[in-house]
Amino acid sequence: MxxxxxxxxxxxxxxxxxxxxxxxxxxxxxxxxxxxxxxxxxxxxxxNSAARNLIMRRTHTLGVLLPDLYGEFYSELIRGIELVAHRHGFQILLSSSFHGPEDIVMASKAMLGRIDGVIMMSPDKRSMRTAEKISGKVPVVLLNPGEPIEGCHVVAVDNFAGARAATKHLLDLGHRRLAMVAGPEDNIDALDRQEGFRRALIDAGLDPEEALVIPGDFRELSGFKAARVIMGQDPRPTAVFAANDGMAIGLMAALQDKGLALPDDMAVVGFDDITLAGFVTPPLTTVKVDAGCLGGRAVEIMLETLDMEETAPTQRVVLPAHLKVRSSCGIPAGRDHFSRRPWMEPEPHHPEKPVATEYGDEEVQP
Amino acid sequence: MxxxxxxxxxxxxxxxxxxxxxxxxxxxxxxxxxxxxxxxxxxxxxxNSAARNLIMRRTHTLGVLLPDLYGEFYSELIRGIELVAHRHGFQILLSSSFHGPEDIVMASKAMLGRIDGVIMMSPDKRSMRTAEKISGKVPVVLLNPGEPIEGCHVVAVDNFAGARAATKHLLDLGHRRLAMVAGPEDNIDALDRQEGFRRALIDAGLDPEEALVIPGDFRELSGFKAARVIMGQDPRPTAVFAANDGMAIGLMAALQDKGLALPDDMAVVGFDDITLAGFVTPPLTTVKVDAGCLGGRAVEIMLETLDMEETAPTQRVVLPAHLKVRSSCGIPAGRDHFSRRPWMEPEPHHPEKPVATEYGDEEVQP
DNA sequence: ATTCAGCATGTAAAGGGTTTCATAAAATCC
DNA sequence: GGATTTTATGAAACCCTTTACATGCTGAAT
CATH class of the missing domain: 1.10.260.40 (lambda repressor-like DNA-binding domains)
Structure with a gap:
């Protein structure tokens, strides 16, 4: 060459x-x-880019460490990250599918010198310690960490509030026997969502210990299987909150297979608002998490930090998780004459439409 | 530092x-x-990895160039790539969302020296020429190129055969008035699928020009909108083949909103077999494309090439696209006593289960 | 005519490693 | 115990760029 x-x-x-x-x-x-x-x-x-990287100490590359890549959440997350990064001429060095903290440390070491910063989402709290090691070397933006880490920026989704609102919605609709399909037990988001669920029950004067919580793993099939447990209950729950849309949709499929009419026989609410949530029947009521925005915002914070030579104070951004009412929870009064899918917008998630400019309603905490 | x-x-x-x-x-x-x-x-x-890359001329990194990241297909594709790469200690340098051939050339230049090879999927035939430029510098594996490029390995999905089989299935079921929701008109996969559709019609003695082909863009909403066109036809088609599952599901949602009973009033078939396809109601008949496998196989070929110092002959692997019959096409005779979702397997796509070992039925063409 | 600014270009020193080759010390051999 | 091999380490070249500094030159200012 x-x-x-x-x-x-x-x-x-x-x-x-x-x-x-x-x-x-x-x-x-x-x-x-x-x-x-x-x-x-x-x-x-x-x-030769490697040679330039070496002497210029600028790589125009962001390291991205993710626990997994399965499902639309990660898909949209990466998409948001890549979109904003690409717009600023940055590339993405990706590593994922970790088996443990050592694995993640190895990966981050292999990145050092080839990246300007790291955006990382930890699979569990344990691995979060990795962030501390890296943060001494390059700027770090954490995605949904359990607790803040010294010297790292944070962009998080308000899982707790979202789950609480979703559960409250079901309670407001008159449901009293609620069940939940939970996410992986060591997953931070899953835990927060479960806490939001419990809190809403407490708010309503119910005992959260009495609510049925079925373990799940965020995959469609675990929601599908949860249906059997739910159907076996007596008295049977009248509403289910699933920790993500994939499981909610799996659950709905199984319930419909068993002959239940949704939402009349059972209300279902999900979490994430994946694209398909609006296209299943009945349309799934869910909590909108803009994964693309999450990633895009993280990149923007990273680029800001990179632009300033002195170390800036760490930022903490919490993105809201809005309840998105559709039909799977039982159509609320006054809505039944609307089109079944009234929320449909002209071109959602279109590439031309920058994710990054949609942060109007985020809340920044100092 | x-x-x-x-x-x-x-x-x-x-x-x-x-x-x-x-x-x-x-x-x-x-x-x-x-x-x-x-x-x-x-x-x-x-x-410092950059310094090592420079002198060792080995980066343990694969460049990945993709036209887009939207949807489960790309999600699974990247996942497959990352999974196999990770297993071999490789990282992924990702670049996507291109606006044109210049953009893609820029990105690949920015990678040179930081990668050992490139896996690329071109948005259109025009951009495919980029591959020629790169192939002189590092090994290249092309994903679904329109036509083979000198010196590049190829891993492709048999879109044509898959679409043909799907359409034939509808014809065998007795349908005569077929419609198709097509993909982006410059997209290679979309074009191949459309050709397969036409070919099946010809095989059955029908005139493909008479079949209704509605433009789409692979997104759910374009399938949703296509329903209006279909409903406006007289006589109305009795079956629709959508160029991907997202559009098929969007279409199904709209048809159900309009009061049609699926599959009785209208048969729908999709393409890709995304996870959710098995969980919508009715379960979607589709053509299984193992995107994860596509990516994983590409990485394996790349790693093989990297291991051999002399230039090996270029490989060409064509992954089959199998028809996966579920209920949305009308339940075939003799199947109606089965569970509605009999294909459900214990743990599909589980991370522990290596994508890379599932290539048993691929066809290699010399 | 002298001085000086400005331009186009060259020289050489980084940047942070790996590796060949040389060397000295220690271990092995007869 | 001297020759030979082995082992542990160091010196320096090299990977491919960027860039501070030096150089020579042209043309304007004095």
Whole structure:
């Protein structure tokens, strides 16, 4: 592969001049620039990025560490991250599917020197300690950490409030026997959502210990299987809150298979508002989590931090999780003459429409 | 940040010795190794990856260029890529959301020197030329290219055969007035699927020009909107083939909103077999495309190529697209006593279950 | 004519590692 | 006990760039 030296030799100039053509053309005379560009093209010369990274100490790359990639949540998260990063000329160095804290440490070490910052979402609280190690080297933005980590920015989703609102909605609709399909037991989001559920029950004067909580793993099938447990109850719950939409949809499928009419025989509420949630029948009432926004916001905070040379105070952004009422919870009074899918907008999530500009209603906590 | 020099100085050894501790411990005496490790730990020294990349000419990183990240297909594709890459200690340098061929060239240039190879999926045929430029520098694996490119490996999904089989299935069920919701008109997969649809009609002695083809963009909403066009036809089609599951589900939602009973009033078939396809009601008949496998296989071919120093002959792997019959096409005779979701397996797509070992039925073309 | 600013370019020193080759000390051999 | 091999370490070259500084040159100002 041609190097800057080959080009310099062929053009009869020094490597410094070639370098200047690629970095600051105004420093080189037009004729020389043209000549070098022509020769570089013939030689198919492309500056070696690793070498530039090394000397410039700027990589235009963000490290992204995620616990998993399964499901639309992560899909949208990465999409949001990539979209904003791409817009600023940044690339993404991705690592995922960790088996433990050591694994995640290894991955982050392998990134050092090749990234300008790290955006990480921890699978569990234990692994969160990794962030402390990295934060001494490069800026870190944490996604939904259980608790804040010294020196790291945080962007979080208000899982607790969202779950509480969703549960309250069911209670307001008159339901008294509620069940929940929970997420993975070591997952921070899942835990927060479960807490929100319990809190809403307490708020309503019910005993959260009496509510049926079925373990799940965020996957559709675990929701599907949960139906059997629910159907076996006597008295049977009248409403179910699933910790994410995937499980909610799995649950709905199973309930419908067993002959239940939704939402009349059973109200179901999910969490995340994946795209498909609006397209199942009945449309799923859920809590909207803008995963793309979560990622996009994290990148913006990272880029801000990178722009300032002095270390800035750590930011903490909490994105709201809004209840999105559709039909699966039982159509609220006064809504039944609307189209079944009135929330439909012209072009949701369209690539042209920047995720990053939709943060109007976020709440910033100092 | 501590460098190898700092560690060497603190330990009273040369940088060569420190380097050897991290690369080939057997070259250094146990005592010295312990000392250096201890000091490195105190100094929080981590070898700079950019510097290693530069001199070793090995980055343990794969560049991934994708047209978009929207939807479960890309989600699973990346997941498959990452899973196999991770297992071999590789990281992923991701770039996506391109606005044109120049954009994609820029991105790939920014990767050079930081990657060992490129896995790329082109948004359109035009951009495919980019692959030629890169292939001179690093190995390239193309995902679903329109036509093969000199010097590049190819992993493709048999979109044509899949679409043909899906359409044939509808025809075999007795349907004669078919409609299709097509994908983006410059998208290679979408085009192949449309061709498969046409071919099946021709096979059945029908005129493909008479079949209604509604434009779509692979998103749920475009399927939802297509329902209006379909309902406006007279005589109305009795079956619809959607170019992907997202649009199929959107379509089903709209048809059900309009009061149609599925599959009796209208048969619907999708493409991709996203996880949710099995959980909508009625369960969606579709063509299974294992996106994770597609990505995983691409990584494996890449790693094989990287292992061999001489240039190996380019491989071409075509992954089959199997028809997956569920209920949305009208339950075939003899199936109606089965559970509505008989295909449910214990733990589909579980992370522990390696995507890479499921290639039993792929077809390799020399 | 001299001085000086400004421009185009070259020289050489980083940047942080790996690795070849050389060297000295220790272990092995006869 | 001297020759030879093995082992542990160091010196320096190298990977490919960027950039501070030096140089020579042109043209304007004095």
């Amino acid at each position: 041609a190097t800057i030296r080959d080009v310099a030799k062929a053009a009869g100039v020094s490597i410094a001049t070639v370098s200047r053509v690629y970095n600051n053309q105004s420093l080189v005379s037009p004729q020389t620039t043209q000549l070098i560009l022509k020769i570089a093209d013939e030689l198919e010369y492309v500056p | 501590a460098t190898i020099r700092d560690v060497a100085k603190a330990a009273g050894v040369s940088i060569a010795t420190v380097s050897r501790v991290y690369n080939n411990q057997s070259l250094v005496s146990p005592q010295t190794t312990q000392l250096i490790l201890k000091i490195a730990d105190e100094l929080e020294y981590v070898p």
